[in-house]
Amino acid sequence: MNLTLRIWRQKDPSVKGKMVTYKVSDISPDMSFLEMLDVLNEQLIMDGDDPVAFDHDCREGICGMCGVMINGQAHGPQQTTTCQLHMRSFKDGDTIDVEPWRASPFPVIKDLAVDRRAFDRIIQAGGYISAPTGTAPEAHSMLVAKKDSDAAFDAATCIGCGACVAACPNASSMLFTAAKVTHLGLLPQGQPERNDRVINMVAQQDAEGFGGCTNIGECAASCPKGISMETISRLNHDLLGALRAGARPKS
Amino acid sequence: MTVTDSAQRRTPKAAKTNSVFKKFVMAISGILMLLFLIAHMIGNLHVFQGAASFNSYSEWLRTVGEPALPPRTLLTVIEIVLSVSVLAHMWAAISLWRQAKRARPEGYVTKKSVVQTYASRTMRWGGVIIALFIVYHILDLTFGAVNPAGTDSTPYSRLVASFQNPIATTVYVVALVLLGMHLRHGIWSATQTLGQSNRRRQKSVNAFAIAFATLLIAGYLVVPAAVVFGLVD
Numbered sequence: 301m302n303l304t305l306r307i308w309r310q311k312d313p314s315v316k317g318k319m320v321t322y323k324v325s326d327i328s329p330d331m332s333f334l335e336m337l338d339v340l341n342e343q344l345i346m347d348g349d350d351p352v353a354f355d356h357d358c359r360e361g362i363c364g365m366c367g368v369m370i371n372g373q374a375h376g377p378q379q380t381t382t383c384q385l386h387m388r389s390f391k392d393g394d395t396i397d398v399e400p401w402r403a404s405p406f407p408v409i410k411d412l413a414v415d416r417r418a419f420d421r422i423i424q425a426g427g428y429i430s431a432p433t434g435t436a437p438e439a440h441s442m443l444v445a446k447k448d449s450d451a452a453f454d455a456a457t458c459i460g461c462g463a464c465v466a467a468c469p470n471a472s473s474m475l476f477t478a479a480k481v482t483h484l485g486l487l488p489q490g491q492p493e494r495n496d497r498v499i500n501m502v503a504q505q506d507a508e509g510f511g512g513c514t515n516i517g518e519c520a521a522s523c524p525k526g527i528s529m530e531t532i533s534r535l536n537h538d539l540l541g542a543l544r545a546g547a548r549p550k551s
Numbered sequence: 552m553t554v555t556d557s558a559q560r561r562t563p564k565a566a567k568t569n570s571v572f573k574k575f576v577m578a579i580s581g582i583l584m585l586l587f588l589i590a591h592m593i594g595n596l597h598v599f600q601g602a603a604s605f606n607s608y609s610e611w612l613r614t615v616g617e618p619a620l621p622p623r624t625l626l627t628v629i630e631i632v633l634s635v636s637v638l639a640h641m642w643a644a645i646s647l648w649r650q651a652k653r654a655r656p657e658g659y660v661t662k663k664s665v666v667q668t669y670a671s672r673t674m675r676w677g678g679v680i681i682a683l684f685i686v687y688h689i690l691d692l693t694f695g696a697v698n699p700a701g702t703d704s705t706p707y708s709r710l711v712a713s714f715q716n717p718i719a720t721t722v723y724v725v726a727l728v729l730l731g732m733h734l735r736h737g738i739w740s741a742t743q744t745l746g747q748s749n750r751r752r753q754k755s756v757n758a759f760a761i762a763f764a765t766l767l768i769a770g771y772l773v774v775p776a777a778v779v780f781g782l783v784d
């Protein structure tokens with residue numbers, strides 16, 4: 301395949317970036333999108349140019365590092381991670397636009413790489429349980445209903461890639477935060493901090509500068525792990541519960 | 552940091568200033584306005600019973616509960632609840648609008664939406680137009696200040712005079728269609744905001760929102776249509 305790429309080039313956070321056009325040829329349809337970018341970078345290095353910076357780690361869809369905007373869609377035309385997107389999703393002769401996630405809490409580090417540490421700080425604000433660690437306890441000592449464990453597991457598959465923020469017209473991180481709140485809030489170990497968790501995580505995502513949710517649904521439609529809008533409803537429900545708990549009369 | 556505990560009397564500040572709390576404000580005020588819209592639509596249908604019935608319905612609204620209650624009790628209560636709702640709704644909407652603007656100052660060169668509905672895209676500017684329309688509507692049919700029939704006319708004659716004017720009728724139709732779209736997304740969004748949606752309900756909530764918004768707006772639109780087609784004059 302021969303392709304025309306228009307890629308966002310930005311030297312560092314302080315300068316303005318722009319789209320730059322490159323041509324790549326002899327791309328195999330079996331290559332992943334990142335392998336195609338590797339081909340481009342080898343070509344750039346040979347020519348003495350600066351290779352395109354992009355994040356990646358596992359290249360198997362589990363680490364959440366690799367997200368970029370491809371033709372205006374987070375992770376491209378398939379609902380998967382950029383590393384799991386294959387070039388057979390494109391046609392010979394296509395022009396492909398590649399941009400970084402755009403949100404003020406995700407500043408561009410260089411080219412396509414953005415700083416997603418805002419997500420870590422949202423987790424630090426409440427995305428944990430304070431259970432004593434040690435050897436794994438006997439599984440039967442704490443029973444979890446099948447439907448709860450299934451829903452918690454579905455929410456737990458979030459890899460923190462940031463596609464939800466990137467796709468959201470409000471640049472809201474609700475789907476990410478809601479996935480964490482749902483995952484921990486459905487399990488018995490998550491109960492002691494349940495009220496604090498939702499309040500602190502939502503306060504942190506606002507403080508980081510993410511937008512608010514207007515339930516448009518671009519996030520869920522772009523999430524490589526299929527996290528659903530149901531988690532956002534659960535987060536809202538938990539916050540209402542926390543408001544009531546906070547308003548409880550003194551005992 | 553522990554912000555809620557059982558011994559705490561007040562709701563923590565962090566819980567009342569965040570974006571989700573603003574959505575609760577928007578959902579509750581939106582639902583209050585929506586309840587009013589249902590009653591208002593049904594009340595308007597009195598126009599089909601003729602001028603006398605319509606005007607006496609309007610009179611009844613001002614005198615209901617007398618003499619046990621002072622005149623205009625019902626209307627005053629509705630006016631206060633609606634004014635507070637409109638202000639709260641707009642405050643929340645504008646503050647979240649600004650937050651969203653700050654969250655993405657630089658847009659994408661290429662952006663493709665996957666599932667976004669037209670209704671959800673027009674919530675903000677559509678809302679602004681609806682607010683302007685509400686002001687016009689009150690000046691037109693409540694006070695008659697901008698009505699072709701003038702201020703000392705009956706409610707019925709003001710209504711007929713407005714809808715015999717093609718410009719006024721167009722304004723009403725456009726605003727009502729926008730309101731219908733606002734409610735189509737609003738009902739779905741409020742269900743999510745109040746934590747009442749889930750994966751199974753998602754389809755039916757959206758279907759209900761479409762059906763409800765369509766019926767409500769159709770109920771409003773039959774009145775100008777009846778005037779335009781000469782069924783009511």
Ligand code: HEM
Pocket residue numbers: 513514515516574575577578579580581582583584585586588637640641644671674675677678679681682733734736737738740741742744745
């Ligand atoms: C005064 C002008 C208005 C403005 C500026 C406005 C704006 C907005 C905005 C920005 C939203 C959030 C949309 C979203 O979540 O995607 C919203 C939601 C909503 N609006 Fe309005 N609106 C206005 C008037 C009304 C009226 C007259 C009603 C009458 C029923 C209404 C009912 C609703 C409902 C039910 C919601 C859903 C609440 C939620 O998002 O949880 N709005 N409005």
Ligand code: SF4
Pocket residue numbers: 457458459460461462463464465475476479519522523524525526527
């Ligand atoms: S919710 Fe989905 S899109 Fe958002 S960070 Fe998690 S895996 Fe990525």
Ligand code: FES
Pocket residue numbers: 355356357358359360361362363364365366367381382383384
């Ligand atoms: S590189 Fe790890 S998810 Fe793509």
